[in-house]
Amino acid sequence: MTARIGERVDPGAAKVEIDGIPLPIDPELVYYLLYKPVGVVSTADDPQGRPTVVDLVPARPRVFPAGRLDADSEGLMLLTNDGDLAHVVTHPRFGVHKKYVVLVDGRVEPRALRALMDGVDVEDGPAAAISAKLLDVSGDASLVEITMGEGRKRIVRRMMDAVDHPVRRLVRVAIGPVRDGDLTPGAFRALTVDEIRSLYASEAGG
Secondary structure, three states: OOOOOOOOOOOOOOOOEEOOEEOOOOOOOOEEEEEEOOOOEOOOOOOOOOOEHHHHOOOOOOOEEEOOOOOOOEEEEEEEOOHHHHHHHHOHHHOOOEEEEEEEEOOOOHHHHHHHHHOEEEOOEEEOOOEEEEEEEEOOEEEEEEEEOOOOOOHHHHHHHHOOOOEEEEEEEEEOOEEOOOOOOOOEEEOOHHHHHHHHOOOOOO
16 A cells, blocks of 8 residues: 555554665564674574573563574674564575675685685585685785675685685674674664665665
8 A cells, every 4th residue: 555645654553665665663673783792602592501692682672683693703693573674684585695704724815716706515515605805915814805695504614614714703794785893792783774774675676
């Protein structure tokens, strides 16, 4: 149904879209951008009693991580109670890419970067980066920026192992168009409406 000028919207009952992209108006939905520290697991509960990403944000309303980072990795994660957006962010068909900056052993040569983009074999099937770029080389280590369109468990680490450059440090720096260079480990903030809509825009082909 197309809205008319002056018409009121019940935020609990209506789904509002502008140009086919959802406009988040339900006050019960929350969206947090968290910088996950090393040592924190990206689940809502952990049987081993380790700290979780959910422990780092307000307990109410209850939220869940959209995607994951392994305990040894750090960087940006989305936590929300909006299941529709979580699906958009995590399912590869919506095209919400994730960008990582990775410190690895050795001097990464152009052929290794090409292999990452062409695809390498890992235990559960081939995997390829959307892009792979060398940022810096210092001594016996290289800094590489990798953009991925999928999120299999420890996939970036396993891909770097496949090209003989084990990961020393891995940081996720962007989720689709959303980034924040000011967040420190353990800190979080609410997503803006524009950021939420920009993530949803992937579903609409934006």
